[in-house]
Amino acid sequence: MYDLNFFLQQLSNGLTRGSIYALIALGYTMVYGVMKLINFAHGELFTLGAYFGYTILVTLGLAGSLGPPMAIGLSMIMVLGLVALAGHLLERVAYRPLRHSDRLAAVVSALGASIFLQNAIMLKWGAQYRAFGADLLPNVVFHIRNFNLPLVRLLVFVAAIVVMAILHLFIHRTRLGLAIRASAIDQGAAKLMGIDVRKVIALVFIIGPALGGLAGLLVGLYYGQINYNMGQIYGLKAFTAAIIGGIGNITGAMVGGLLLGLLEAMGEGYVSVAWKDALTFVVLIMILVFRPTGLLPERVAEKL
Amino acid sequence: MLQLIDLKVSYGGVEALHGLSLEVKPGELVTILGANGAGKSTTLMAISGLVRPKSGSILFKNERLDSLRSHEVVQRGVTQAPEGRRVFGPMTVEENLRLGAFTRLKGIEASLEKVFGLFPRLDERRNQMAGTLSGGEQQMLAIGRALMAEPTLLLLDEPSLGLAPLLVKTIFQAIRDINKSGVTVVLVEQNARAALKLAHRGYVLDVGNLVLEDSSENLLNNPLVIDAYLGAQ
Numbered sequence A: 001m002y003d004l005n006f007f008l009q010q011l012s013n014g015l016t017r018g019s020i021y022a023l024i025a026l027g028y029t030m031v032y033g034v035m036k037l038i039n040f041a042h043g044e045l046f047t048l049g050a051y052f053g054y055t056i057l058v059t060l061g062l063a064g065s066l067g068p069p070m071a072i073g074l075s076m077i078m079v080l081g082l083v084a085l086a087g088h089l090l091e092r093v094a095y096r097p098l099r100h101s102d103r104l105a106a107v108v109s110a111l112g113a114s115i116f117l118q119n120a121i122m123l124k125w126g127a128q129y130r131a132f133g134a135d136l137l138p139n140v141v142f143h144i145r146n147f148n149l150p151l152v153r154l155l156v157f158v159a160a161i162v163v164m165a166i167l168h169l170f171i172h173r174t175r176l177g178l179a180i181r182a183s184a185i186d187q188g189a190a191k192l193m194g195i196d197v198r199k200v201i202a203l204v205f206i207i208g209p210a211l212g213g214l215a216g217l218l219v220g221l222y223y224g225q226i227n228y229n230m231g232q233i234y235g236l237k238a239f240t241a242a243i244i245g246g247i248g249n250i251t252g253a254m255v256g257g258l259l260l261g262l263l264e265a266m267g268e269g270y271v272s273v274a275w276k277d278a279l280t281f282v283v284l285i286m287i288l289v290f291r292p293t294g295l296l297p298e299r300v301a302e303k304l
Numbered sequence B: 001m002l003q004l005i006d007l008k009v010s011y012g013g014v015e016a017l018h019g020l021s022l023e024v025k026p027g028e029l030v031t032i033l034g035a036n037g038a039g040k041s042t043t044l045m046a047i048s049g050l051v052r053p054k055s056g057s058i059l060f061k062n063e064r065l066d067s068l069r070s071h072e073v074v075q076r077g078v079t080q081a082p083e084g085r086r087v088f089g090p091m092t093v094e095e096n097l098r099l100g101a102f103t104r105l106k107g108i109e110a111s112l113e114k115v116f117g118l119f120p121r122l123d124e125r126r127n128q129m130a131g132t133l134s135g136g137e138q139q140m141l142a143i144g145r146a147l148m149a150e151p152t153l154l155l156l157d158e159p160s161l162g163l164a165p166l167l168v169k170t171i172f173q174a175i176r177d178i179n180k181s182g183v184t185v186v187l188v189e190q191n192a193r194a195a196l197k198l199a200h201r202g203y204v205l206d207v208g209n210l211v212l213e214d215s216s217e218n219l220l221n222n223p224l225v226i227d228a229y230l231g232a233q
């Protein structure tokens, strides 16, 4: 049973799942990088992305009218935009008014926003599972020798990686990206450079949620069903991924997400499915205890 | 060019500046001296808009800076190399310099060449992470970065702090050159002798109060200054 194909199966599943964790982790890490604050409502923004995707593809039936490729491409763009907007509103309502208050106030506000969003999602879309529908994507499976690669797995992985590559270029090659990195390193010094840090904060509260929302849509596509409280477990896992990579470190969040996905898939395949989630939290606790700055060496781990 | 009028700044109820007034004329190099905790950095941070004054006003070219946000102050042509340098350690020297020009869109390459002309060492270290530079090089970077905005007023907070005498000489020579090129400079220093040799005029602060203000020559010969800040030599 434990042959090469099985290993490749777990590997591809782990990388795909990991790329989803990485997308969500980026939102935690970017917001933390600039604000030194965990956006506790981030998991709910992820869920919101899943439900926006559901509404667009299933309820509005975009997949039926446009055909799968167009519909999925369009839904990704729409989800990115809609959750970006939601993130921006969240920042305006829950964080910006507390700019001059102490950290605890912002944390409480974040927790409140999280509970509010989760309940709002439940009221709007219901507490039961929602199915994306098996016919959304053509049920294509690529066969490479005995190794089976479902189209959806490839799609989710490629979408996540492409978006992360774009983010990487944005952060490292553009003027605004430079401003985000500078604000994460030293807000005061960034202000002395003439950077409007308030705008940078607004920007990370647009980009981070957009990425998390996209991850929600990808989960819907990959697993076929979503639930109003899925943001809790995904949020916790992505947060773990961010910690693995060193919170505040963008490259770290990507690497941490992929590592966690792999770890889970391998644990599931070679140890026990029942232990999958427990494994994540063992990792989280071990890292927090032994290497709270993350696994990447400082030199490689260029902060944001 | 720059005028502080009865400036009061406090941190959470504790007043750090008790009504400071001073003036800097175009083209001048003015130094602010004083012991640790005198309020020198607070003064510069208030000018740069990083701390809000409780009362009083800051005028720059007849415009009030004290109601502006920090990035707007930079846009007006006032930049700072802060105490402790605060370079962006995980970024390259060149990225640090480009950040200094954040408010500008054109002419950045020319400014870059100017800074490299002033500090050739930075040119050599162009692609090196700023955090790996020596203290002196980091100070050059902090000053170079502040110049990248092509400021009319440059604020320098203890540029000699922790540097070997030879490096202090290099830095101070550069400051003289910067001023000669037409940039007005406010130099905060604890190294009073070196600062007074460079500056046209000086102000002496003591725990949030202005105690002296005079030409550098007079301050160098003032018994009070000799006693408190120059030491026996």
Ligand SMILES: Nc1ncnc2c1ncn2[C@@H]1O[C@H](COP(=O)(O)OP(=O)(O)O)[C@@H](O)[C@H]1O
Binding pocket: B011, B016, B034, B035, B036, B037, B038, B039, B040, B041, B042, B043
């Ligand atoms: N961020 C701050 N919070 C609280 N108190 C501060 C802060 N910065 C400076 N102070 C206090 O203000 C006074 C002046 O400090 P500062 O301006 O740094 O003096 P200097 O630069 O002359 O050494 C000191 O008593 C210092 O403790």
Ligand SMILES: [Mg+2]
Binding pocket: B037, B040, B041, B042, B083, B157
């Ligand atoms: Mg100081």
